Amino acid sequence: xxxxxxxxxxxxxxxxxxxxxxxxxxxxxxxxxxxxxxxxxxxxxxxxxxxxxxxxxxxxxxxxxxxxxxxxxxxxxxxxxxxxxxxxxxxxxxxxxxxxxxxxxxxxxxxxxxxxxxxxxxxxxxxxxxxxxxxxxxxxxxxxxxxxxxxxxxxxxxxxxxxxxxxxxxxxxxxxxxxxxxxxxxxxxxxxxxxxxxxxxxxxxxxxxxxxxxxxxxxxxxxxxxxxxxxxxxxxxxxxxxxxxxxxxxxxxxxxxxxxxxxxxxxxxxxxxxxxxxxxxxxxxxxxxxxxxxxxxxxxxxxxxxxxxxxxxxxxxxxxxxxxxxxxxxxxxxxxxxxxxxxxxxxxxxxxxxxxxxxxxxxxxxxxxxxxxxxxxxxxxxxxxxxxxxxxxxxxxxxxxxxxxxxxxxxxxxxxxxxxxxxxxxx
Numbered sequence: 001x002x003x004x005x006x007x008x009x010x011x012x013x014x015x016x017x018x019x020x021x022x023x024x025x026x027x028x029x030x031x032x033x034x035x036x037x038x039x040x041x042x043x044x045x046x047x048x049x050x051x052x053x054x055x056x057x058x059x060x061x062x063x064x065x066x067x068x069x070x071x072x073x074x075x076x077x078x079x080x081x082x083x084x085x086x087x088x089x090x091x092x093x094x095x096x097x098x099x100x101x102x103x104x105x106x107x108x109x110x111x112x113x114x115x116x117x118x119x120x121x122x123x124x125x126x127x128x129x130x131x132x133x134x135x136x137x138x139x140x141x142x143x144x145x146x147x148x149x150x151x152x153x154x155x156x157x158x159x160x161x162x163x164x165x166x167x168x169x170x171x172x173x174x175x176x177x178x179x180x181x182x183x184x185x186x187x188x189x190x191x192x193x194x195x196x197x198x199x200x201x202x203x204x205x206x207x208x209x210x211x212x213x214x215x216x217x218x219x220x221x222x223x224x225x226x227x228x229x230x231x232x233x234x235x236x237x238x239x240x241x242x243x244x245x246x247x248x249x250x251x252x253x254x255x256x257x258x259x260x261x262x263x264x265x266x267x268x269x270x271x272x273x274x275x276x277x278x279x280x281x282x283x284x285x286x287x288x289x290x291x292x293x294x295x296x297x298x299x300x301x302x303x304x305x306x307x308x309x310x311x312x313x314x315x316x317x318x319x320x321x322x323x324x325x326x327x328x329x330x331x332x333x334x335x336x337x338x339x340x341x342x343x344x345x346x347x348x349x350x351x352x353x354x355x356x357x358x359x360x361x362x363x364x365x366x367x368x369x370x371x372x373x374x375x376x377x378x379x380x381x382x383x384x385x386x387x388x389x390x391x392x393x394x395x396x397x398x399x400x401x402x403x404x405x406x407x408x409x410x411x412x413x414x415x416x417x418x419x420x421x422x423x424x425x426x427x
Contacts, residue, residue: 012098013395016325019318020373020388024087024381026315027299027374031083034287034295034302035376036076043075079295079376086378090385097389101397105390106337109159113184116156119149120191138195147379150192154204154348155383157188161208162341165215172217181212182225189229193236198243199367203351205229210347214340250365263298266291267360270301271312278308295376297368300360312357315374319353322346329391332398342394345387352384 051066097105105112123130123137131139131146139146164181171177185208193201213222237243249261270286273279284305287294294302304312326346333339349372356371358364370377372384 011396011398012392013325013329016322016329016388016395017392019321019325020385023315023318023373024091024385027371028080028083028087029281030299030302030306030374031295031376032077032080033282033284033306034299035079037288038295039078039080040073040075043073043078044070047073082378083376083381086381089378090382093382094385094389094392097386098392098396100393102338102341102390102393105159106163106341109156109163113156113160116149116153117187117191120153120188120195123149123191123195138197145378147382148377149379150195150197150200150204151379151383153188153192154200154207155345155387157185157204157208158211158341158344158348158387160184161211161215162337162344165211165217166336166340169215172215175221178217178221196240197368198233198236198240199355199369202233202367203355203369206351207344207348210351211340211344214343247365250362261366263292263366264362267298267301268362270298271304271309271361274305274308274311276309278304278306278311281306297356297366297370297375298360299375300357300371303374304360316353316357319350319372323350325395326350326391329395329398333394334397338394338397342391345391348387349384 047066047070051063051070054060054066055063119140122140129140129142130137131141133139138150139148161181161184165172168177168181172181185205189201189205189208192204209222209226212225237247246261250264266286270284270291273285279285284294284302286305287302291298291301300312300315303315307314323346326342326349330339330342330346333342352369352372355364355367355369356375359366359369370380373381375381
């Protein structure tokens with residue numbers, strides 16, 4: 001009998017793995033296409049700033065050289081090179097996570113959760129590691145890497161909920177104990193909301209709500225929880241006028257008053273330009289800074305322009321397959337820990353994909369939520385690949401999968417399958 005903490009990498013869900021890898025490759029291609037124009041301008045501006053600094057330092061020859069270089073430089077690959085490095089880091093982390101039994105991660109979940117809270121709290125300090133962009137301090141810079149703590153806090157919350165909602169499943173029927181679990185969620189959501197990242201805070205709350213539902217919490221408790229969070233969110237909006245203005249600007253066009261925001265209008269134009277089959281990868285017009293955040297939050301709009309309606313439906317179909325495989329992994333998990341963890345990770349990825357697509361189609365107000373595996377950004381991509389690694393690990397640990405003890409028996413089984421050349425099933 002095999003050790004319960006050992007896994008067989010030959011058992012991993014290859015369909016899930018190939019779907020994720022396809023999205024990562026597609027995302028890299030679209031990021032390069034959508035960011036090439038802006039990347040070229042960024043590199044040119046950097047060279048001009050360096051030339052100005054050299055001139056102020058009295059090095060006229062160096063300043064002239066940099067200005068000449070700025071006129072001829074090709075910086076279109078600036079963002080995709082950075083994204084490529086993040087993809088490699090994410091894939092390496094996914095591989096490591098897939099090879100470490102998921103129960104070990106659950107055992108470390110309290111420490112991971114506390115570490116994530118510490119990183120979130122650091123954002124409210126004036127330490128040099130805190131990075132501010134557009135009047136928001138949501139990033140930390142450590143050892144040369146910039147990351148967004150909320151991206152990892154959501155998976156830390158998933159881990160700790162998957163562990164404790166099962167270990168204390170009987171106490172969940174008691175509302176006093178249930179409030180303790182709700183406190184874990186409330187702390188994370190509040191810290192993220194106070195960073196003025198309401199979109200991510202709402203999504204984390206939705207993910208936690210799904211996990212509590214999967215854990216068998218009474219529907220009455222969940223209903224009261226949902227109403228309470230909704231009321232708190234309304235109160236929070238009262239103290240953040242720019243968020244209210246964003247919601248109002250979204251609602252006005254629905255009632256025939258005013259027009260949609262510039263970003264949403266440009267997003268819808270992207271889909272209209274794409275038509276059924278798109279204009280082809282690299283031929284986007286909206287990437288010439290007509291569409292804000294084209295290679296980040298609005299990358300689904302660029303997919304609609306370059307790959308058309310069929311391309312966007314294809315991407316959403318792949319996420320539907322990821323949903324199906326995630327549900328299958330949860331159902332076949334060897335224990336309740338694995339079931340809750342797989343369900344939480346799957347809900348996280350699918351909710352992010354649906355909200356991002358809904359924003360670009362003007363179905364919900366803009367939230368700043370990236371498209372999983374596709375949008376430009378390091379911490380979001382790396383954290384989602386970390387989650388996929390755990391899903392693959394759970395699939396490899398499933399007792400309901402056929403047992404391939406080694407690569408030879410696995411390849412032998414593959415060779416007997418249809419369309420692999422040696423099959424005799426067609427006779």
